[in-house]
Amino acid sequence: MAYKHQQELCSECEVNAKWYCVQDDANFCDQHNTVVHSFKSHKSHNVVSIGEKDVTIKKKTAKPINCQNHHMPLCLYCLSCKDVCCVACLAIDIHKQHSDQVKSIVDVANGEKQILREHLEKIEKFVVDFTNEQSQLEQALKNIDVSEARNSQHVDKEFDRIIVCFQDRRKVLKEELKEKCKVYRDNIYLRQDNLKNINSSLRKCLEEGRYALTLNDFAALAQSKVIIEKMNNLGVESVEYHHQIQLTDWVQVDIPTQKTFKMISTLGTIWKPPIPSFVQHKCKANVVDSNIEWEPIESNPSITAYVLELGQNNSNFNEVYRGLKTKYLLRDLKPSTSYILRLYACSANEVGDAAHLEMTTLNLDLSNWVLSMSSAYTNQQIPVENTRESLLDGKYTTGAGTNNGTQWIQATFPYPVPVASVTIGPLHKSNWGPQWGNGGSLQYSYDNNNWTTVGTIAYMAMQQQKIDIDNVTAQHWRLFHNDWLCTSRFIFK
Structure with missing residues (x-):
C-alpha cells in the first residue's frame, strides 16, 4: 500500500x-x-x-446520496426502472405508477448480496476444485517422473541381464566352435600323416624298383617279384586314400537368433530362477509348529529372495516368509491338518517355478500320555491307584503317590506338545493330604535328561492348583519332590 x-x-x-x-x-x-x-x-x-x-x-x-430533485436520501430502489429513488419519488413522481416494484434499497442490496454470496460459494468451490485438480496434475507429473526413472532402471536391468545371457551364450558357442574345429583339424592331421606315410612308401618303392633294373637277371628276378607286390599294395592304398570322405574345410556355427528373440518377446526374459528343493528329512511337523528347510541356490543372476507360501487343498495360499534364509519355523498351525507348501526363488523381478511339499501336523491329545513314577506307594491298607486314569477323573480320593526320598511322577507324550497350563491337586486318602507334595516343583524336559522348573506345588485341602505356563512345547513333564509326593490329578491344557 x-x-x-x-x-x-x-x-x-x-x-x-x-x-x-x-x-x-x-x-x-x-x-x-x-x-x-x-x-x-x-x-x-x-x-x-x-x-x-x-x-x-x-x-x-x-453514506446515502440525496435525491437531486427532492433532496431526500435515496433509500429506495425501483425494480422496474432499475434505479434508486427517494420517498418523494415514490409518492408524487415517476415511480408512483409502479410502486409495487419499489423496494427498500437495503432489502434489494441484501438480496443481491445473498445472490453474490451464492455465486461466491460456487466460485470458491471451483477454485478449490481446480486447485485440487492442479495439485493432482502436479502429482501426476511427479508420478510419471518417478515411474519413468523406475522403469528406466528396470529396462537397464533387464537388458543388462539379457546382455549377460547373450555373453554366456556367445561363450558357449565359441566353446562349441573350438571343439568342432579341433575335431576337423585332428581329421586333417590324421590324413596328413597317412599321406606322408604313403608318399614315403611310394618313394622307397620307386628307388627299389630303379635299383632292381640295374641288377643282373637272376638278382633282378628275385627282387622284382617283391617290389611288384609292394607296388600293387601301394596302388590299392592310393586308391583307397583317394576314395576317403572329403574332409571339411569350412565350419558352420548355428546361432539361433530368431529363437532367442522370440523367447525375449514372449517371456520378457531368456532366464528364469531355478526351482528350489526342500530338504525333506529336515522338514518336520509336530503338533502346531513345523521346521521347513530348503537347499540354497547358486545362480547368475543371483537369487534375491526365497518366497514360502502356506495353503490348504492347493488353494488360498498366503505368503509366510520372504528373505534369503534357507529355513523357516512355521508356528500356530492347526493340529491334525494337512497343508501344502509352495516355495519360489526370485531374482530381481523374475519369479521361478514353485516347489511343492505336502505336510500333515500331528494330533493334539493332551490326555494321551504314559505315566511313570520313581516309586509307587503300595501299602495294602491304603491302596493308591497309581494310574493315568486316576489322575484324569477329577476326584480328590484317587490318584498317585510315591515313597519317601527323591521322588517324581512323570507324564511322557509320544511327541512334543504345547502346554499352556497344568492342573494338579492334593490326594485325600487316609493319611495322605496336602502336606505330601508342598514345596515340590513342576518341571519339563525336551530330552528326559535336562529339566526346567516352571512352577511350585502349593496344595490346599480339597482345592485343585492350576499352574499357568507360557505355551511351552515339550514331550516330558513331571512333578518332583525330595519327600513323599502325591497328586490326585495331572491335567494338561
Missing part, C-alpha cells in the same frame, strides 16, 4: 502528492495544497493525507 501511495501524483503538477481533497476529489503536493485552500471558498474543504485517501473515499460512498 505504501508503494501505491508513492505513485500518487499531484493533480496540478508531476510531484508526488501528499494530500487529498474530498470536495475537489484531487491530489495535491504541499505547494498546491496551500495555494488552492488559501481561498475562502475552499478553506472548509476536507483535506486528508494521501495515505488516508482510500479510507475516506469508502466512507464517503457508504
Whole structure:
C-alpha cells in the first residue's frame, strides 16, 4: 500500500502528492495544497493525507446520496426502472405508477448480496476444485517422473541381464566352435600323416624298383617279384586314400537368433530362477509348529529372495516368509491338518517355478500320555491307584503317590506338545493330604535328561492348583519332590 501511495501524483503538477481533497476529489503536493485552500471558498474543504485517501473515499460512498430533485436520501430502489429513488419519488413522481416494484434499497442490496454470496460459494468451490485438480496434475507429473526413472532402471536391468545371457551364450558357442574345429583339424592331421606315410612308401618303392633294373637277371628276378607286390599294395592304398570322405574345410556355427528373440518377446526374459528343493528329512511337523528347510541356490543372476507360501487343498495360499534364509519355523498351525507348501526363488523381478511339499501336523491329545513314577506307594491298607486314569477323573480320593526320598511322577507324550497350563491337586486318602507334595516343583524336559522348573506345588485341602505356563512345547513333564509326593490329578491344557 505504501508503494501505491508513492505513485500518487499531484493533480496540478508531476510531484508526488501528499494530500487529498474530498470536495475537489484531487491530489495535491504541499505547494498546491496551500495555494488552492488559501481561498475562502475552499478553506472548509476536507483535506486528508494521501495515505488516508482510500479510507475516506469508502466512507464517503457508504453514506446515502440525496435525491437531486427532492433532496431526500435515496433509500429506495425501483425494480422496474432499475434505479434508486427517494420517498418523494415514490409518492408524487415517476415511480408512483409502479410502486409495487419499489423496494427498500437495503432489502434489494441484501438480496443481491445473498445472490453474490451464492455465486461466491460456487466460485470458491471451483477454485478449490481446480486447485485440487492442479495439485493432482502436479502429482501426476511427479508420478510419471518417478515411474519413468523406475522403469528406466528396470529396462537397464533387464537388458543388462539379457546382455549377460547373450555373453554366456556367445561363450558357449565359441566353446562349441573350438571343439568342432579341433575335431576337423585332428581329421586333417590324421590324413596328413597317412599321406606322408604313403608318399614315403611310394618313394622307397620307386628307388627299389630303379635299383632292381640295374641288377643282373637272376638278382633282378628275385627282387622284382617283391617290389611288384609292394607296388600293387601301394596302388590299392592310393586308391583307397583317394576314395576317403572329403574332409571339411569350412565350419558352420548355428546361432539361433530368431529363437532367442522370440523367447525375449514372449517371456520378457531368456532366464528364469531355478526351482528350489526342500530338504525333506529336515522338514518336520509336530503338533502346531513345523521346521521347513530348503537347499540354497547358486545362480547368475543371483537369487534375491526365497518366497514360502502356506495353503490348504492347493488353494488360498498366503505368503509366510520372504528373505534369503534357507529355513523357516512355521508356528500356530492347526493340529491334525494337512497343508501344502509352495516355495519360489526370485531374482530381481523374475519369479521361478514353485516347489511343492505336502505336510500333515500331528494330533493334539493332551490326555494321551504314559505315566511313570520313581516309586509307587503300595501299602495294602491304603491302596493308591497309581494310574493315568486316576489322575484324569477329577476326584480328590484317587490318584498317585510315591515313597519317601527323591521322588517324581512323570507324564511322557509320544511327541512334543504345547502346554499352556497344568492342573494338579492334593490326594485325600487316609493319611495322605496336602502336606505330601508342598514345596515340590513342576518341571519339563525336551530330552528326559535336562529339566526346567516352571512352577511350585502349593496344595490346599480339597482345592485343585492350576499352574499357568507360557505355551511351552515339550514331550516330558513331571512333578518332583525330595519327600513323599502325591497328586490326585495331572491335567494338561
